[in-house]
Amino acid sequence: xxxxxxxRLQRTLRALRGTVHVDxxxxxxxxxxxxxxxxxxxxxxxxxxxxxASVREKALGEQVMASLxxxxxxxxxxxxxxxxxxxxxxxxxSLVGPSPHVVLLVGLQGAGKTTTAAKLGHFxxxxxxxxxxxxxxxxxxxxxxxxxxxxxSANLAAFEGAAxxxxxxxxxAQAAARKDGHDVLLLDTAGRLHVDEEMMxxxxxxxxxxxxxxxxxxxxxxAGQDAVxxxxxxxDRVGLDGIILSKLDGDSRGGVALSIxxxxxxxxxxxxxxEKFGDLETYHPDRIASRILGMGDVLSLIERAQENVDExxxxxxxxxLRKATFSLEDFRQQLKQVRKMGPISxxxxxxxxxxxxxxxxxxxxxxDDLRRFGAIIDSMTPDERQNPSLINGSRRRRxxxxxxxxxxxxxxLLKQFAMARKLMxxxxxxGGMPLDMMxxxxx
Amino acid sequence: MxxxxxxxxxxxxxxxxxxxxxxxxxxxxxxxxESLEEALISADVGPITAAELVEGLQEAAPTGEETRRLLRxxxxxxxxxxxxxxxxxxxxxxxxxxVALLVGVNGSGKTTTTAKLAARFQKHGCSILMGAADTFRAxxxxxxxxxxxxxxxxxxxxxxxxxxxxxVYDACAAGSARGADVVLIDTAGRLHTKDNLMxELAKMHRSAGKVIDGAPDEVWLVLDATTGQNGLRxxxxxxxxxxxxxxxxxKLDGSARGGVALSIxxxxxxPIRYVGTGEGTDDLEPFDPEAFVDGLLGxxx
Ligand SMILES: Nc1nc2c(ncn2[C@@H]2O[C@H](COP(=O)(O)OP(=O)(O)O)[C@@H](O)[C@H]2O)c(=O)[nH]1
Ligand SMILES: [Mg+2]
Numbered sequence: 001x002x003x004x005x006x007x008r009l010q011r012t013l014r015a016l017r018g019t020v021h022v023d024x025x026x027x028x029x030x031x032x033x034x035x036x037x038x039x040x041x042x043x044x045x046x047x048x049x050x051x052x053a054s055v056r057e058k059a060l061g062e063q064v065m066a067s068l069x070x071x072x073x074x075x076x077x078x079x080x081x082x083x084x085x086x087x088x089x090x091x092x093x094s095l096v097g098p099s100p101h102v103v104l105l106v107g108l109q110g111a112g113k114t115t116t117a118a119k120l121g122h123f124x125x126x127x128x129x130x131x132x133x134x135x136x137x138x139x140x141x142x143x144x145x146x147x148x149x150x151x152x153s154a155n156l157a158a159f160e161g162a163a164x165x166x167x168x169x170x171x172x173a174q175a176a177a178r179k180d181g182h183d184v185l186l187l188d189t190a191g192r193l194h195v196d197e198e199m200m201x202x203x204x205x206x207x208x209x210x211x212x213x214x215x216x217x218x219x220x221x222x223a224g225q226d227a228v229x230x231x232x233x234x235x236d237r238v239g240l241d242g243i244i245l246s247k248l249d250g251d252s253r254g255g256v257a258l259s260i261x262x263x264x265x266x267x268x269x270x271x272x273x274x275e276k277f278g279d280l281e282t283y284h285p286d287r288i289a290s291r292i293l294g295m296g297d298v299l300s301l302i303e304r305a306q307e308n309v310d311e312x313x314x315x316x317x318x319x320x321l322r323k324a325t326f327s328l329e330d331f332r333q334q335l336k337q338v339r340k341m342g343p344i345s346x347x348x349x350x351x352x353x354x355x356x357x358x359x360x361x362x363x364x365x366x367x368d369d370l371r372r373f374g375a376i377i378d379s380m381t382p383d384e385r386q387n388p389s390l391i392n393g394s395r396r397r398r399x400x401x402x403x404x405x406x407x408x409x410x411x412x413l414l415k416q417f418a419m420a421r422k423l424m425x426x427x428x429x430x431g432g433m434p435l436d437m438m439x440x441x442x443x
Numbered sequence: 444m445x446x447x448x449x450x451x452x453x454x455x456x457x458x459x460x461x462x463x464x465x466x467x468x469x470x471x472x473x474x475x476x477e478s479l480e481e482a483l484i485s486a487d488v489g490p491i492t493a494a495e496l497v498e499g500l501q502e503a504a505p506t507g508e509e510t511r512r513l514l515r516x517x518x519x520x521x522x523x524x525x526x527x528x529x530x531x532x533x534x535x536x537x538x539x540x541x542v543a544l545l546v547g548v549n550g551s552g553k554t555t556t557t558a559k560l561a562a563r564f565q566k567h568g569c570s571i572l573m574g575a576a577d578t579f580r581a582x583x584x585x586x587x588x589x590x591x592x593x594x595x596x597x598x599x600x601x602x603x604x605x606x607x608x609x610x611v612y613d614a615c616a617a618g619s620a621r622g623a624d625v626v627l628i629d630t631a632g633r634l635h636t637k638d639n640l641m642x643e644l645a646k647m648h649r650s651a652g653k654v655i656d657g658a659p660d661e662v663w664l665v666l667d668a669t670t671g672q673n674g675l676r677x678x679x680x681x682x683x684x685x686x687x688x689x690x691x692x693x694k695l696d697g698s699a700r701g702g703v704a705l706s707i708x709x710x711x712x713x714p715i716r717y718v719g720t721g722e723g724t725d726d727l728e729p730f731d732p733e734a735f736v737d738g739l740l741g742x743x744x
Contacts, residue, residue, distance in 0.1 A: 036491075039489075045484050108669065108694075139722065141586045142588075145582040145586075148582075195696075195697055222674075223669045225486070225487050226669050227671075230697070249636070252671065
C-alpha cells in the first residue's frame with residue numbers, strides 16, 4: 001500500500017507546473033499525496049499538519065531553481081524540512097561527571113531495552129569504556145536472567161546480586177561497578193506504560209536517586225500514532241536525554257522518528273538494526289528522511305544533481321528529451337554530467353527499483369568506456385551525431401580509425417546509445433525516476 | 444516546538460469523543476467529518492481506511508445522530524465479518540489436544556499472552572501444556588517456565604539454541620500422551636521481513652500436524668496495540684508464511700487504540716480473538732467489537 005502511495009506522490013510531483021514560482025493550485029494535490037504518504041508512514045497526525053504547512057509556505061515562497069523541475073523543487077523543500085526536523089549533525093553519547101556514569105534505559109514494554117543494553121555495552125567497550133550492565137526489572141519473569149545472558153554472550157560484565165526493589169538493586173550495582181573499576185553502569189529498567197502512574201513514579205524516583213548521566217528512551221520503530229504521547233510522558237516525568245530507535249531492520253517506514261524528534265526535540269543517538277549485540281548503528285537523519293518518503297536515496301541524488309549539473313546543458317537535455325530528438329550529442333553531454341555526479345554504479349543503486357529490471361550497463365558504462373565513448377563521438381560528423389542511423393559499415397571504420405578505437409567499440413557505443421534512448425523513452429512515458437540520471441529533467 | 448506541542452494538545456482534546464460532540468439533529472459539516480477522520484487516523488486505523496469510512500458518511504449526508512450510528516455500524520460490521528466459524532475456545536474433555544501457535548514480531552507480548560491463555564482455558568476446566576519454542580531469545584524459556592510454575596502448567600522445553608520445530612513436535616506428542624486438552628506454543632519474536640525465520644514458522648506449523656491431525660487449530664498473531672501501519676505488512680506476511688487464523692491485540696491498557704487491527708480485519712478478513720489489558724494472567728478478554736470501536740472513536744469509558 002505504501003508503495004502505491006509514494007508512486008502516486010511521485011506522479012503528482014512530476015505533473016507540477018510552474019516557471020518562476022511553484023503554482024499554488026498545482027501544489028495542492030502534491031501536498032495531499034504527501035500527507036497520505038506521511039500518515040501511512042506513521043508520522044503523527046499533528047506533526048504532519050505542521051509539516052505540510054511549512055512545506056507549503058516554503059515551496060510557494062521560493063523561486064524555482066533553473067536546474068530543477070517544480071516537482072524536484074518541492075521534493076527538495078520536503079527533504080530540507082524533514083532533515084531539519086529530524087536533527088542535523090550527529091549527537092555523540094557524552095559521558096561526563098563522576099564515574100561510574102549511570103546510563104538509564106527506559107521505555108514501553110517490548111520496545112527492546114534489554115537487547116539495546118547489550119548493544120550499548122558492546123559499543124561503549126569498543127570506545128574504550130568499561131561498562132557494567134544491571135537489570136532493575138523485578139517484574140517481568142526472567143527479565144534479569146535475560147540481561148545476564150545477553151551480557152554473557154557479549155562478554156560484558158553484569159551485576160548478578162539480587163535485591164527486592166529496583167532502587168536497592170541499582171544501589172548495589174553502583175557500588176559493585178565502583179569497586180570493580182567500571183566507568184559506566186547501564187541500568188536496564190522494566191518496560192512500563194506511560195499511563196501507569198505508579199510505574200512512572202517508580203522510574204522518576206530511580207532517576208532522582210541516581211541522577212543518571214544520560215537517560216535514553218528506547219522507541220520501537222514499528223509504533224504508530226501514540227508514540228508521541230508515550231515519549232512525551234517519559235520526557236516529562238523521568239526526563240530524557242536522547243532516543244534509541246529499535247527494530248529498524250524491519251520494513252516499517254519509521255515515521256515515529258519524525259514525530260518523536262519534532263515533538264520532544266530530543267536527539268536520536270543510535271538505531272537498532274538486529275537482534276545481535278553488534279547490531280547498533282549511528283543515526284543518519286537523511287536515511288530516515290528518504291525511508292519515510294519511500295524514495296530510496298532519490299533525495300540525495302537530487303541534491304547532487306543540483307550541485308553538479310550545468311544548468312544550461314540540463315535545459316538542452318530536457319528540451320531534446322521532450323522533443324524525443326535525443327542524439328549522440330545529448331548522449332555525450334549526459335555521460336559527462338553523469339561522470340560529474342560520481343561513481344555511476346553508486347548512483348544507480350540509489351534509484352529505487354533499479355536493481356533487477358534494467359540493463360545497468362546501458363546507462364552505466366565504466367570509466368574506461370566513458371573515455372572511449374567521448375573519443376568516438378568526437379570523431380563523428382555533426383550529421384552523424386544528430387542522426388546515428390547514417391552510420392553504416394564504412395563510416396564505422398572511419399570513426400574507429402579517427403578515434404583510435406576498434407569497430408567493435410563503435411558498435412558497442414551505438415548499441416548502448418540505442419538502449420539508453422529506448423530506456424529514456426520508457427521512463428519518459430512512465431515518468432520514472434531514472435530520468436534524474438540524465439540530468440534534472442525527471443520527476 | 445512549543446506550537447507543535449500545543450497543537451497536539453488541542454488535537455487530543457478535539458478527539459475526546461469526536462462523536463459525542465455531534466449534535467443529534469444537526470447536519471454534519473465537512474469540519475466535523477474531518478475531525479472524525481482525524482480521530483480514526485490518530486487511533487492508527489490508517490489514512491486509507493479512515494478516508495474510506497468517512498467517505499461513506501459524506502455520501503449519506505446525515506445528521507449527527509445518523510453519523511454516529513452509521514460510522515459505528517460500518518466499523519463493527521468490518522470487525523464481525525471475518526468470523527470464520529473457528530471456535531476460539533477449546534473445551535475440556537477432548538480426544539486429542541487442541542493446539543495453538545502464538546507468533547509475532549519481537550516484544551509484541553507472545554509469551555505473556557501464552558500464559559494468559561493458559562490461565563483462561565485452565566479456568567474453563569481444560570488441562571494445559573505449554574511448549575517453549577522460543578529457543579532463540581535469551582532466557583525466553585525461563586520466562587515461560589516461570590509462568591508454568593505460577594499456573595501449575597507443565598512446559599515442554601529444549602535447550603536454548605535448539606530446533607523450535609522439534610519443540611513443537613515434542614510438545615504436541617507430550618500433550619497427546621498425557622491427554623491434555625490444550626497445547627499452547629510460544630514462539631520466538633521475528634520481524635516478518637526475515638525470510639529464513641518465517642520459513643522456520645512454516646516448519647513448526649508442519650511439525651504440529653505431523654503429531655496431531657489437523658494441528659495447529661489456531662495460529663494467532665500477537666500484535667502490540669501501539670503498532671502503526673506496519674501492522675498490516677506484518678499480518679500479510681505472517682498469513683502467507685504461518686497461516687495465521689486470527690489476531691490477539693496486546694497492551695490495549697495503554698493509550699494506543701490498536702486501530703491497525705481494524706484495517707487488518709478489513710483487508711485480510713482475519714478475526715480479532717482477544718485483547719490483552721495488562722501484565723497479569725487475568726488481563727485477557729475476549730474481543731468485543733463494539734467496545735473496541737468505542738475505544739477507537741475516543742468514547743471508551
Ligand atoms: N501493559 C501490558 N503489557 C504487556 C501486555 N502483554 C505483554 N506485556 C508486556 O510486554 C513485554 C513483552 O512481553 P513478552 O510476552 O515477553 O513479549 P514477546 O517477546 O512477544 O514474548 C513484557 O514486559 C510484558 O509484561 C499487555 O497486554 N499489557
Ligand atoms: Mg517471548
